[in-house]
Every structure is written in C-alpha cells, then in structure tokens.
Amino acid sequence: MPDxxxxxxxxxxAAQTLTVLVPVYNEEESLSQVVVELDRFLAQTPVPTTVLxxxxxxxxxxxxxxxxxxxxxxxxxxISLRKNQGLSTAIKAGIDHCGSTLVGYIDSDLQTTPLDFxxxxxxxxxxxxxxxxxxxxxxxxxxxxxxKVANALRRALVNDGIQDTGCPLKIMKMEYARRxxxxxxxxxxxxxxxxxxxxxxxxxxxQHFPRFxxxxxxxxWNRAWKPIVDMLGVYWLRNRWRSYAVAEEQRTRVSxxxxxxxxxxx
Numbered sequence: 094m095p096d097x098x099x100x101x102x103x104x105x106x107a108a109q110t111l112t113v114l115v116p117v118y119n120e121e122e123s124l125s126q127v128v129v130e131l132d133r134f135l136a137q138t139p140v141p142t143t144v145l146x147x148x149x150x151x152x153x154x155x156x157x158x159x160x161x162x163x164x165x166x167x168x169x170x171x172i173s174l175r176k177n178q179g180l181s182t183a184i185k186a187g188i189d190h191c192g193s194t195l196v197g198y199i200d201s202d203l204q205t206t207p208l209d210f211x212x213x214x215x216x217x218x219x220x221x222x223x224x225x226x227x228x229x230x231x232x233x234x235x236x237x238x239x240x241k242v243a244n245a246l247r248r249a250l251v252n253d254g255i256q257d258t259g260c261p262l263k264i265m266k267m268e269y270a271r272r273x274x275x276x277x278x279x280x281x282x283x284x285x286x287x288x289x290x291x292x293x294x295x296x297x298x299x300q301h302f303p304r305f306x307x308x309x310x311x312x313x314w315n316r317a318w319k320p321i322v323d324m325l326g327v328y329w330l331r332n333r334w335r336s337y338a339v340a341e342e343q344r345t346r347v348s349x350x351x352x353x354x355x356x357x358x359x
Contacts, residue, residue: 098139098215105218111142111264113197113207114187116180120201121154127201128162128169134207135168139214140195144169147187150177181279188270196270198283200261202304209299213264221269221292224255224284225262225299250324251331255284255294262299266292274330278323285327289334 098106113134115127131144146163148156148171156173163169172190174183188196195217199207205225213223258281265283269292273279279286284294 101219102215102217103139106140106214109140109195109217110193111138111140111195111197112187112191112193113142113144113199113210114147114184114191115144115199115201116147116149116183116187117151117155117159117201118149118177118180118183119151119153119155121151121158123201123203124155124158124162126203130203131169131207134210137208137211142168143191143193145187145191146171146201147183148173149179149183150174179277181275181277184280185273185275188267188273191267194267195264196267197264198261204302204304205260205262206300206302209262209297210264212297212299213295216295216297217264218266219293220295222263222265222284222287223295223297224257225260226257226296227260227301228298230301246324251282251285251327253285253288256296258282258284260299276323276326278319278326281323282327285331289331289336291336 097103113131115131117124120127135142135144146159146169148159150173159171159173163171172186174186178186184198187198197207197210199205199210205227209225216223263283265287269287269290272290273283273286284296287294
C-alpha cells in the first residue's frame with residue numbers, strides 16, 4: 094500500500110467496511126497458513142475488515158478447522174453450505190451473508206496473497222471493482238493452456254477488456270455485488286457483470302504463487318469445456334442485458350392513519 098492514500102480515497106475508506114470472502118472446498122492442508130496470511134493483511138488494512146469463510150460442502154477436515162479458527166471475538170466467521178455447490182454459488186452465498194459496504198474475494202489455495210489487496214484501496218471510490226492480473230502465472234501446463242484458449246475465445250465473443258477474468262483477487266462495492274446474477278460459472282465473469290451494471294473496473298498486476306498444498310479441484314472438463322459453455326451464455330446475456338436509471342422520484346409512504354383527500358390538508 095502507498096505510504097499515504099489519495100485524499101479522496103482516504104475520505105471514502107474512512108466510512109467503509111470490508112468483508113473478505115474465502116471459499117473453501119477440501120483445503121484442510123492450507124487453512125492454517127491462510128489464516129497466517131490473512132492476519133498479516135488484517136494488521137495493515139486501512140478499512141475495518143472481517144473474513145468470511147464459505148465451506149462448500151467439504152468432505153475432509155476443513156469444517157472442523159473452520160469452527161476452531163472462527164472463535165468469538167476474532168475477525169473470522171464462516172458459513173457452511175449443506176452440500177457442494179461450486180465456486181460461483183459459494184461466492185454468491187458469501188455476498189448474501191455479509192453486511193459490509195465493500196466485499197473482497199480470495200481463494201484458499203494461497204496462489205495469491207491478501208497483501209496485494211493493499212494496493213487496491215487507492216483506486217476506490219473512482220472504480221467500482223478492482224481486480225488482479227496474474228502476469229507471471231505459476232500454474233501447471235494444463236492450467237496455462239486452458240487459460241490461453243479461454244482468454245482467446247472470450248476476446249472474440251465477449252471483448253470486455255478484462256485481461257485475467259479468473260484471477261481470485263478482487264474488491265468490489267457491495268451495491269454491485271448484491272446485483273450479481275447467480276449462475277454456474279458466474280465467478281469467471283465478475284468483471285464483465287459489473288461492467289454490465291454500469292460499473293468501472295480497474296485491473297492491477299498481482300503476485301502469483303504455486304499452490305501451497307493439496308491439489309486443484311478441477312480437471313480438464315472444468316477448465317476447458319465448461320468455461321466455453323459459460324462464455325456462450327454470457328455472450329447471450331450481454332446482448333440482452335437491460336438496465337435503467339431513475340431520473341426523478343416521488344413516493345407516498347404507507348400510513349396506518351386515514352389519508353388526506355387530494356388537494357386538501359388533513
């Protein structure tokens with residue numbers, strides 16, 4: 094984070110709160126280190142921040158570990174989904190269960206660091222979402238190849254200018270997050286969806302690391318074919334998206350008493 098934030102950012106952040114969402118699915122080997130990294134961020138963030146883990150139906154020891162981590166009086170909490178629903182549903186459930194004005198998102202595999210969130214704050218409130226770009230990927234050949242294919246197709250179909258749509262490091266204003274439509278693959282198009290709502294997206298280079306522990310939860314089907322199907326759906330949605338802006342408003346409050354006749358004072 095810069096030594097001093099721009100005046101407009103400092104004034105804006107003084108009135109904000111942040112919830113960092115951390116989806117978890119069978120990450121028992123990583124969770125203790127996730128907390129270490131998040132603690133480092135919590136010690137430096139200029140915004141009152143809490144962390145919300147979303148257990149996505151884990152079948153390992155992740156949920157008992159989360160119960161131990163999220164003790165009363167800490168900055169940590171969790172919700173546990175009844176069954177595994179996928180990353181998009183986990184993120185949406187997290188958004189629906191936090192009451193902050195800003196919401197962040199980071200994966201629990203530690204391939205990105207929450208410390209990079211500190212570089213995001215100076216671009217608020219000028220932008221409605223700040224998202225990372227992993228310029229030096231530390232992934233397997235399969236992940237790199239599937240990402241290249243998916244990015245080439247999205248440039249042809251969606252052309253939204255988002256360089257790294259799958260980067261799991263984002264902060265967005267809650268008024269935009271609340272309006273995100275839930276569908277399979279939503280997490281791959283958060284920047285696109287914020288743009289469709291009329292929001293401005295800032296992209297920043299972030300660090301990328303090899304997976305800390307465990308294994309990736311997605312095979313070739315998930316990384317290649319499913320994103321292509323999702324992209325076709327977003328292409329359809331983008332061409333049919335409609336929004337509106339209210340120019341003027343006057344409403345009457347519902348009262349339990351008797352209303353005054355039109356043109357007369359009660």
